[in-house]
Amino acid sequence: MHYTRDNMAGLLRSHDINPTHQRIEIAHALFSRQEHLSADQVMAIVNTRHSETSKATVYNTLKLFLEKGLVREVIVDPSKVFFDPNTSPHHHLYEVDSGKLSDIDAEHVRISGLPPMPDGMVTEGIDLIVRVRRKS
Amino acid sequence: MHYTRDNMAGLLRSHDINPTHQRIEIAHALFSRQEHLSADQVMAIVNTRHSETSKATVYNTLKLFLEKGLVREVIVDPSKVFFDPNTSPHHHLYEVDSGKLSDIDAEHVRISGLPPMPDGMVTEGIDLIVRVRRKS
DNA sequence: TCCGGAAATTAGACAAAGTCCAGATTGCTG
DNA sequence: CAGCAATCTGGACTTTGTCTAATTTCCGGA
Numbered sequence: 001m002h003y004t005r006d007n008m009a010g011l012l013r014s015h016d017i018n019p020t021h022q023r024i025e026i027a028h029a030l031f032s033r034q035e036h037l038s039a040d041q042v043m044a045i046v047n048t049r050h051s052e053t054s055k056a057t058v059y060n061t062l063k064l065f066l067e068k069g070l071v072r073e074v075i076v077d078p079s080k081v082f083f084d085p086n087t088s089p090h091h092h093l094y095e096v097d098s099g100k101l102s103d104i105d106a107e108h109v110r111i112s113g114l115p116p117m118p119d120g121m122v123t124e125g126i127d128l129i130v131r132v133r134r135k136s
Numbered sequence: 137m138h139y140t141r142d143n144m145a146g147l148l149r150s151h152d153i154n155p156t157h158q159r160i161e162i163a164h165a166l167f168s169r170q171e172h173l174s175a176d177q178v179m180a181i182v183n184t185r186h187s188e189t190s191k192a193t194v195y196n197t198l199k200l201f202l203e204k205g206l207v208r209e210v211i212v213d214p215s216k217v218f219f220d221p222n223t224s225p226h227h228h229l230y231e232v233d234s235g236k237l238s239d240i241d242a243e244h245v246r247i248s249g250l251p252p253m254p255d256g257m258v259t260e261g262i263d264l265i266v267r268v269r270r271k272s
Numbered sequence: 273t274c275c276g277g278a279a280a281t282t283a284g285a286c287a288a289a290g291t292c293c294a295g296a297t298t299g300c301t302g
Numbered sequence: 303c304a305g306c307a308a309t310c311t312g313g314a315c316t317t318t319g320t321c322t323a324a325t326t327t328c329c330g331g332a
Contacts, residue, residue: 192292
């Protein structure tokens with residue numbers, strides 16, 4: 001699958017998002033790379049040539065994508081949030097010293113023995129993060 | 137076990153930390169409560185009566201405790217880091233709307249099927265966070 | 273085509289968490 | 303008591319993210 005700008009409009013529409021120019025650019029930045037990007041990185045990518053999209057729009061758009069289930073939020077670094085275009089079930093491997101973040105397919109991972117949820121609560125998600133460090 | 141200020145000096149020493157007045161107060165704030173606290177909360181607790189400890193010291197001290205393995209860092213909220221006086225193996229339950237964070241004993245939880253670590257890497261820790269939300 | 277309103281975007285002010293630094297304090301140790 | 307290293311401090315600064323009021327864009331109907 002190739003993620004072109006043209007594809008993006010359809011992808012956005014299918015998630016009930018009005019495909020504007022800026023939203024297409026931001027979606028394209030995330031999906032064409034298939035990488036975890038911070039808001040800052042998205043801004044930098046989208047505005048490489050000329051300044052095209054404002055900070056407010058980048059933040060608004062990422063939050064919108066999140067609400068509509070187009071991307072996931074990954075919280076591993078205390079200083080910034082990453083956005084993940086992969087919404088299929090998976091976990092994360094975080095290399096502490098380099099900051100590199102990669103996926104672990106959830107297919108073969110099994111988590112058992114979790115206690116029942118507190119009353120009146122529903123699980124929103126289970127995040128599993130494996131933190132690794134370069135052997136010294 | 138009762139965590140008095142007097143105990144704290146020994147606890148700090150046993151972790152190779154010089155027990156100063158400020159460090160004892162900060163350790164006491166965390167251990168007497170056995171709760172997850174943010175740097176801000178620690179500051180507020182330590183400075184309830186008179187202002188006694190500066191922001192810089194609170195941050196420096198928490199980082200020192202972290203390095204020495206006296207506390208753990210819990211990253212669940214994109215806006216602030218929590219510090220956890222419980223260093224025994226356990227996971228976390230995070231109530232998204234209230235921000236309440238509680239422990240899940242690791243004893244009965246089993247995680248299997250994780251892929252091997254990348255070459256030259258060692259696991260620093262595995263964080264499992266169950267995010268829950270009030271049923272609406 | 274023109275008009276009006278709703279949705280989207282924008283710049284820039286603002287807020288909050290955390291870092292940094294240069295100077296002051298503390299607490300040994302001789 | 304002097305000297306020295308460790309610690310602490312206020313405050314300036316940085317970074318991530320939010321907010322707001324003003325503008326721009328888009329679109330449907332007359």
